[in-house]
Amino acid sequence: MSGAAQKETSKAAGVDKPTEQERAEERARTAKLVDRARKGDLAAYDELIRTFQERIYATLYNMTSNHEDAHDLTQEAFIKAYRSLDSFKGQSSFYTWIYRIAVNRTINFLKKRNRRVNLSLNDMDANVENNPELVSLVSDKTPRRDANLTELQEKLNEAMQRLSESHRLVVTLHDIQGMSHEEIGKIVNCNTGTVRSRLFYARQQLQAHLSDYLK
Amino acid sequence: MNDEPKDQEFEKLRQLLELKRHEVPPPGYFEDFSAGVIARIEAEDARPAPSWWRRLLPGIDTSPVMLGAYGVIVGSLVIAGVQLLPSGTAPQGSEGGPQLSATETAQPAATPEAATDLIPETRPVVADLGVDQPETAPLKTLGNEAEHVARSAPTGMFDPPSIHNTSRVERVSFPANQ
Numbered sequence: 001m002s003g004a005a006q007k008e009t010s011k012a013a014g015v016d017k018p019t020e021q022e023r024a025e026e027r028a029r030t031a032k033l034v035d036r037a038r039k040g041d042l043a044a045y046d047e048l049i050r051t052f053q054e055r056i057y058a059t060l061y062n063m064t065s066n067h068e069d070a071h072d073l074t075q076e077a078f079i080k081a082y083r084s085l086d087s088f089k090g091q092s093s094f095y096t097w098i099y100r101i102a103v104n105r106t107i108n109f110l111k112k113r114n115r116r117v118n119l120s121l122n123d124m125d126a127n128v129e130n131n132p133e134l135v136s137l138v139s140d141k142t143p144r145r146d147a148n149l150t151e152l153q154e155k156l157n158e159a160m161q162r163l164s165e166s167h168r169l170v171v172t173l174h175d176i177q178g179m180s181h182e183e184i185g186k187i188v189n190c191n192t193g194t195v196r197s198r199l200f201y202a203r204q205q206l207q208a209h210l211s212d213y214l215k
Numbered sequence: 216m217n218d219e220p221k222d223q224e225f226e227k228l229r230q231l232l233e234l235k236r237h238e239v240p241p242p243g244y245f246e247d248f249s250a251g252v253i254a255r256i257e258a259e260d261a262r263p264a265p266s267w268w269r270r271l272l273p274g275i276d277t278s279p280v281m282l283g284a285y286g287v288i289v290g291s292l293v294i295a296g297v298q299l300l301p302s303g304t305a306p307q308g309s310e311g312g313p314q315l316s317a318t319e320t321a322q323p324a325a326t327p328e329a330a331t332d333l334i335p336e337t338r339p340v341v342a343d344l345g346v347d348q349p350e351t352a353p354l355k356t357l358g359n360e361a362e363h364v365a366r367s368a369p370t371g372m373f374d375p376p377s378i379h380n381t382s383r384v385e386r387v388s389f390p391a392n393q
Contacts, residue, residue: 079255
């Protein structure tokens with residue numbers, strides 16, 4: 001996959017890896033917006049939402065495998081964050097802080113949801129047909145020759161939902177969102193060793209659940 | 216910690232998980248998303264603030280148990296207040312106004328003899344003070360009341376203990392005020 005295509009794919013999934021300078025600029029811009037939002041400037045908060053909405057939504061969607069739940073939880077996370085802006089001291093980045101709010105609310109939600117999982121999956125974007133790795137994985141390398149993308153999507157989501165919330169979160173943030181172990185550790189509030197071990201265990205579980213598609 | 220071998224071990228899985236990145240909400244979904252959040256924030260702000268008693272009793276709407284508990288507490292307070300009220304309105308060592316005099320004379324008037332015994336005790340006191348007031352009217356009233364009580368109820372049946380106590384204190388302290 002070319003760099004441009006990869007960046008396009010990443011953007012579509014809410015995954016973008018900016019340079020250090022871009023990060024510094026974003027931090028400064030975010031800090032200004034947070035200050036304005038704290039004073040009740042909803043236009044500033046609107047900008048903050050637009051900055052983070054895709055990444056937060058994507059995480060919550062992959063945690064719940066349900067568009068409606070992800071929609072509600074993302075909205076609630078942004079509302080909760082707005083009400084709690086005074087408690088944001090800037091010790092972590094706003095990005096990490098709002099991620100924590102969103103993730104904690106989602107984990108609480110999933111615990112209440114019990115084991116009843118109602119999948120409500122989003123459609124694949126058009127780029128998936130242009131991803132040669134995925135196309136070959138589906139059509140050539142799996143023993144299930146008749147497997148199509150939709151079926152694979154369902155199996156993948158079912159396998160994800162079999163993981164515990166903490167393991168699903170780590171796989172989502174690392175393998176789907178593309179976050180580093182350090183970033184995940186800050187969000188989940190644990191050290192990178194724990195993140196790595198959870199990731200390893202979660203991958204093992206997924207591999208067992210999806211063995212038919214990975215031979 | 217080197218993740219290379221582990222990452223290779225899970226390479227196929229990683230490729231499969233890439234599929235999840237292509238699951239996206241309907242086109243235009245994110246264009247309206249922030250507007251929805253802002254609208255909800257504004258709607259919450261526009262909602263009138265809850266009254267003080269609602270803030271004080273947050274669970275009263277949702278929890279019947281809380282409602283019952285509040286009922287019991289309020290009921291207990293009312294009962295306790297009613298029981299404490301008589302002793303609170305008859306302070307010890309007071310000057311003994313007309314109301315207390317009535318209580319004092321009514322209580323021992325459980326028998327007609329007792330009621331008449333009281334009259335000479337109070338009459339000289341008023342006379343000594345030189346108060347120019349009708350002496351017979353209140354005494355007559357008290358006497359009638361005592362007779363009525365004596366006829367209708369046995370001794371001390373409706374008299375709470377506090378009234379007895381108040382009467383005794385008043386009787387002892389009354390001469391000291393002379």
